Amino acid sequence: MNAASQDASKRLLILASKLGYQTRNFAQAAQKLSVEVVFGTDRCHQLDDPWADRALALHFEQPEQAAERIVEQARAHPIAAILALGDRPTTTAAYAARALGLPYNSPGSVEACRNKLRQREVLSAAGLPVPEFFSFGLHEPVGEVLPRVQFPCVVKPLALAASQGVIRANDAREFSAAVTRIRELLESPEIQVLREPGLDRLLVERYIPGAEVALEGLLDRGELRVLAIFDKPDPLEGPFFEETIYVTPSRLPAEMESRVADCAKRTVRALGLTHGPLHAEFRVDANGPWVLEAQPRPIGGLCARTLRFGVEGDEGKIFLEELLVRHSLGLSGSNLPREACAAGVMMIPVPQSGIFERVEGAEEAAAIPGVEEIHITARLHDFVAAWPEGSSYLGFIFARARKPEELEAALRESHKNLRFILTPRLPVAHPATQRMPAGGD
Ligand code: ADP
Numbered sequence: 001m002n003a004a005s006q007d008a009s010k011r012l013l014i015l016a017s018k019l020g021y022q023t024r025n026f027a028q029a030a031q032k033l034s035v036e037v038v039f040g041t042d043r044c045h046q047l048d049d050p051w052a053d054r055a056l057a058l059h060f061e062q063p064e065q066a067a068e069r070i071v072e073q074a075r076a077h078p079i080a081a082i083l084a085l086g087d088r089p090t091t092t093a094a095y096a097a098r099a100l101g102l103p104y105n106s107p108g109s110v111e112a113c114r115n116k117l118r119q120r121e122v123l124s125a126a127g128l129p130v131p132e133f134f135s136f137g138l139h140e141p142v143g144e145v146l147p148r149v150q151f152p153c154v155v156k157p158l159a160l161a162a163s164q165g166v167i168r169a170n171d172a173r174e175f176s177a178a179v180t181r182i183r184e185l186l187e188s189p190e191i192q193v194l195r196e197p198g199l200d201r202l203l204v205e206r207y208i209p210g211a212e213v214a215l216e217g218l219l220d221r222g223e224l225r226v227l228a229i230f231d232k233p234d235p236l237e238g239p240f241f242e243e244t245i246y247v248t249p250s251r252l253p254a255e256m257e258s259r260v261a262d263c264a265k266r267t268v269r270a271l272g273l274t275h276g277p278l279h280a281e282f283r284v285d286a287n288g289p290w291v292l293e294a295q296p297r298p299i300g301g302l303c304a305r306t307l308r309f310g311v312e313g314d315e316g317k318i319f320l321e322e323l324l325v326r327h328s329l330g331l332s333g334s335n336l337p338r339e340a341c342a343a344g345v346m347m348i349p350v351p352q353s354g355i356f357e358r359v360e361g362a363e364e365a366a367a368i369p370g371v372e373e374i375h376i377t378a379r380l381h382d383f384v385a386a387w388p389e390g391s392s393y394l395g396f397i398f399a400r401a402r403k404p405e406e407l408e409a410a411l412r413e414s415h416k417n418l419r420f421i422l423t424p425r426l427p428v429a430h431p432a433t434q435r436m437p438a439g440g441d
Helices: 021-032 063-076 090-100 107-114 116-125 142-148 172-186 254-271 320-329 362-366 404-417
Strands: 011-015 036-041 081-084 133-137 153-157 167-169 201-206 211-220 223-231 245-248 276-285 288-295 342-348 354-360 371-376 395-401 419-423
Touching: 011 021, 011 090, 011 320, 021 036, 021 320, 036 063, 063 090, 081 090, 081 276, 081 320, 090 107, 107 116, 107 254, 107 288, 116 133, 116 201, 116 254, 116 288, 133 142, 142 172, 153 172, 167 172, 211 254, 211 320, 223 254, 245 404, 254 276, 254 288, 276 320, 342 404, 362 371, 362 404, 371 404, 395 404
Parallel strands: 011 036, 011 081
Antiparallel strands: 133 201, 153 167, 153 201, 211 223, 211 276, 223 245, 245 342, 276 288, 342 395, 354 419, 371 395
């Protein structure tokens, strides 16, 4: 990075739990604009990024302390803007931005999003269409909870993301099995290490049938600009809810799209969100949209690559990452229109948990017309977990086409060519059986 071309007015702090492909894309967008990037992360033992050596080590589960650390650092190296990627760092970003006088959402508004129960309470009080819900303690006897449950329902933890631990239950037996399974997940070392508040309760909601859409938006001092509405053409009917295909523009009737956009505007107003990226999910049935969730962060993983902005015929189109970097720093270009073609991504689901040995057919998959890029993001020889315990995709297929139908077909055809070889993990021996007997040979 050319230090001479940088100044403090262009130093951007990116907060993320993992430094990897997603943060690299944002860093590259910033670099293109001669903007210096500083990372703040709570996973310093997992760095795999060339810029990570200067990352600030933060504890996102203690947002006020993490923000103090940012403010302290900013005294010596002033920052001009903060971008939080993923749900976890958003509260830290809000406290730090408030202390530094940078435009961002207020801590209260972000806190209302971080906890799924709190978000339901706020939206329901504001009259937004949300499913009926209640919460209960993780260790309450299921028999005492059951009389309150209406089936079918969805059970979920209060503060995980990417559909991790989200399970549909159609009857008492499935409900009880779901609660046991989520409890085990929440008590696993991988989740405990997050020290995420609120993981001692579960949320139960009425299952809402219907199509699901995601809305990508950008808030600017209270005004929401809808960047895209994505259809999710694979039915998300459970019992688990890993995502697959996202396609924009949506094929919903125009009138329903504008109801979704309107519902998103009322949602951000009720939550008090005002500035920066927004990702929201809705179910749509005959009555209109229902809010599933809204989060003050961009779409996850590498999916921001799906959205490109610029004037038709102009070579210099920019991806969503760059649009967001420009917006955060108040640079020009953040109001560029989205390109007119259909665009989409397939988040490659994990067919079954196992050690990821290799992928076959990638060349054939990449050769399907319309497919632009395939990124396999799972690391070879790592264990990957299927949903509901899992939360990371094997990779992403990106495509562009004239029409959403063509695009969806291209993604499906491409995916059909990919074969993932996953081998089962050896069962972990019980600690007692691992111990060497005294004097053993
Ligand atoms: P996360 O933040 O982990 O993604 P969500 O609450 O958004 O969790 O739920 C993940 C997915 O589960 C949703 O995208 C949707 O497909 C499904 N889902 C969650 N709640 C409901 C519900 N009440 N009715 C129908 N589907 C739901």
